[in-house]
Amino acid sequence: MAEPATATQAAAPVVALLKDELDIVIPTIRNLDFLEMWRPFFQPYHLIIVQDGDPSKTIKVPEGFDYELYNRNDINRILGPKASCISFKDSACRCFGYMVSKKKYIFTIDDDCFVAKDPSGKAINALEQHIKNLLSPSTPFFFNTLYDPFREGADFVRGYPFSLREGVPTAASHGLWLNIPDYDAPTQLVKPLERNTRYVDAVLTIPKGTLFPMCGMNLAFNRELIGPAMYFGLMGDGQPIGRYDDMWAGWCTKVICDHLGLGVKTGLPYIFHSKASNPFVNLRKEYKGIYWQEEIIPFFQQAVLPKDCTTVQKCYIELAKQVKEKLSKVDPYFDKLADAMVTWIEAWDELNPTGPVPNGKAA
Amino acid sequence: MSLSIKDDEIDIVIGALRPDLTSFMNEWRTIFSRFHLIIVKDPDLKEELKIPEGFNLDVYKKPDIDRVVGTSTSTIFSGYSCRYFGYLVSRKKYIISVDDDCYPAKDNKGILVDAVAQHITNLTTPATPFFFNTLYDPFTEGADFVRGYPFSLRSGVQCALSCGLWLNLADYDAPTQALKPEERNSRYVDAVLTVPARTLMPISGINIAFNREVIGPALLPSLRLGGEGKFRWETMEDIWSGMCVKVVCDHLGLGVKTGMPYVWRNDRGDAIASLRKEWEGVKLMEEVVPFFQSVRLSREATTTEDCVAEVANVVKEQLGTKDPMFARAAKAMLDWVKLWKSVGSST
Numbered sequence: 084m085a086e087p088a089t090a091t092q093a094a095a096p097v098v099a100l101l102k103d104e105l106d107i108v109i110p111t112i113r114n115l116d117f118l119e120m121w122r123p124f125f126q127p128y129h130l131i132i133v134q135d136g137d138p139s140k141t142i143k144v145p146e147g148f149d150y151e152l153y154n155r156n157d158i159n160r161i162l163g164p165k166a167s168c169i170s171f172k173d174s175a176c177r178c179f180g181y182m183v184s185k186k187k188y189i190f191t192i193d194d195d196c197f198v199a200k201d202p203s204g205k206a207i208n209a210l211e212q213h214i215k216n217l218l219s220p221s222t223p224f225f226f227n228t229l230y231d232p233f234r235e236g237a238d239f240v241r242g243y244p245f246s247l248r249e250g251v252p253t254a255a256s257h258g259l260w261l262n263i264p265d266y267d268a269p270t271q272l273v274k275p276l277e278r279n280t281r282y283v284d285a286v287l288t289i290p291k292g293t294l295f296p297m298c299g300m301n302l303a304f305n306r307e308l309i310g311p312a313m314y315f316g317l318m319g320d321g322q323p324i325g326r327y328d329d330m331w332a333g334w335c336t337k338v339i340c341d342h343l344g345l346g347v348k349t350g351l352p353y354i355f356h357s358k359a360s361n362p363f364v365n366l367r368k369e370y371k372g373i374y375w376q377e378e379i380i381p382f383f384q385q386a387v388l389p390k391d392c393t394t395v396q397k398c399y400i401e402l403a404k405q406v407k408e409k410l411s412k413v414d415p416y417f418d419k420l421a422d423a424m425v426t427w428i429e430a431w432d433e434l435n436p437t438g439p440v441p442n443g444k445a446a
Numbered sequence: 447m448s449l450s451i452k453d454d455e456i457d458i459v460i461g462a463l464r465p466d467l468t469s470f471m472n473e474w475r476t477i478f479s480r481f482h483l484i485i486v487k488d489p490d491l492k493e494e495l496k497i498p499e500g501f502n503l504d505v506y507k508k509p510d511i512d513r514v515v516g517t518s519t520s521t522i523f524s525g526y527s528c529r530y531f532g533y534l535v536s537r538k539k540y541i542i543s544v545d546d547d548c549y550p551a552k553d554n555k556g557i558l559v560d561a562v563a564q565h566i567t568n569l570t571t572p573a574t575p576f577f578f579n580t581l582y583d584p585f586t587e588g589a590d591f592v593r594g595y596p597f598s599l600r601s602g603v604q605c606a607l608s609c610g611l612w613l614n615l616a617d618y619d620a621p622t623q624a625l626k627p628e629e630r631n632s633r634y635v636d637a638v639l640t641v642p643a644r645t646l647m648p649i650s651g652i653n654i655a656f657n658r659e660v661i662g663p664a665l666l667p668s669l670r671l672g673g674e675g676k677f678r679w680e681t682m683e684d685i686w687s688g689m690c691v692k693v694v695c696d697h698l699g700l701g702v703k704t705g706m707p708y709v710w711r712n713d714r715g716d717a718i719a720s721l722r723k724e725w726e727g728v729k730l731m732e733e734v735v736p737f738f739q740s741v742r743l744s745r746e747a748t749t750t751e752d753c754v755a756e757v758a759n760v761v762k763e764q765l766g767t768k769d770p771m772f773a774r775a776a777k778a779m780l781d782w783v784k785l786w787k788s789v790g791s792s793t
Contacts, residue, residue, distance in 0.1 A: 202554060225645075225647065225648075228609065228648065228649075228650065229616060229631065236632060237633065238618055239618075239619075239622060240617050240619075240648050240650065241618055241648060241685065242648025242682065242731055244734075244735045246732055247735070257580065259580065264581060265580075265592050267591075267592075267593040267594070267595075270590050270593075274590065277588065278588075279588065279589070283635055283636050283637040284633055284636070285635045290642050290645035291645075292642070293642035293643075295579075295580055296577075296580060296592050296594025298580070326593065327594070330593070330594040349578075349580055376594070376597075377596055380577065
């Protein structure tokens, strides 16, 4: 049975990598008590708290953390009419944090995620592992059977072409979860007691051309390389769908990464996911998504971006155009979503005025 | 072990490149002894094989190989390729093959890994090549498809090939192992995953299993390095064969899994000594990989034999002119398809 770690202080790193280059973005509607457990790992870093729900409520941040906090009033004030692209009453609002950050890297985590233990019982510094993942190359063009060749004790296997061994920059690092797994509502209903106790000691690059369901619970990315693609969509209040925010961002991100020659890793680090959300509530949120997904997936699998899309923003605008063209017929929601995607990019560019920098070569 | 698989549906094929198989067989006894084994002696090996008692097995040596395929053809089974003869003459549905310098490994809990059982589990549960599951094999105990995995893709496809891994001496090429002579693989990754469709990888022949009925003809001896030797560092035959298999599987909608089971690969040979011989293979991969990534088979290729023949023709056209080694490989592939039809078919 998986359990969260308790002796986290002992595992705190001597040097906090990327201390001044990384922001931790946390969406919350309840409280931030979970931060106490993460203190030894997170305290050196700047936090961006995105407070969802009632803005008049005060969310207390534990002492000693350096942070900025935004509630709905702040989001409306800062974005004006463009605030319409930021979800309300859904953790999708976290992407506002990505937009206002001024750092190169982002780590985002849910407020019901705690420090996990590795099989030796040691507390896992998830942030440190994410940083390692982001700072070492990815290998999307050819699969390495020993997983991440840049990890200690591993390498490229026989037959791996030397010309591909430099790898490409890593845009995103997708971590996993022990205890409550990230299942959809139907699976949760069928297997309410299933817990993920399997610690898979691997990081691997998701191959080019392959899509995956990205989970936003334990995620890090290079904001300079891929930030504008991490829009978490229109979810929650007033929207017909929920719990598809991170997946939508993941599909857009992967298509763009594949196009620009960037890598996405998955695997370690694990966090301990403590709270199982209500499967009936989840079912209602996901219901439409379960059907729409059958159209969405082929859309992303077949999406082709033109060669002149050489920046993330250009890629994203093009994707928004294709969403409008091809998915509006599935439901008018996608028409709205496509518009919101454009609004997001406009807002991103307004708040990050240094302008788009070409990221890698277009595929 | 899946209850629906009978032991007599399985052949364990061992290519003997060294004469004394005593410790190898004894180490594997508890796992192998209930199955039928096919041991194929490398036709170049001069010494007599030493095999301990107590196994249900058939041993094939050069005279046997000559008798079945003719003396001119039997040269294709030299070295590590001898095991393909075993695949050819087997009449079972599933084949499991490990190199003769590999022993059973222990998992993270110190329990001996039943590599046969794990391979069979891999082959008899669906593969999921069209969408990546972040919790790896969704059919394994304690796991499932994650949120966001399309429901229409959850039944998966048949798994044709199961690629295992190696603790201790990993399957590195000679330059890599020579640079890190002390490096040994001690990381036991508790996962099986499906290699996504259209994603290629180096498929090592050291620890492999497949559904012979479905994919048999695609595992083939064809690419032989000029300086091919008796250490894996000195070969690329399995890597080449593996690229063909993956392309064929992708075309036919079959799955390939990778990960567990692990075997323990014993230290053997000298990477630096092998460097010179394998350099040729290392250079070749620069051509081989982009080539296979570009191969597209026709809709008319609906059987494995047809697919292999088509790949062979494309090899001949596109690579044959660049290096005679490829031209020979293409011919060997076409010959293999003929051989499979005459000797290998189960009818």
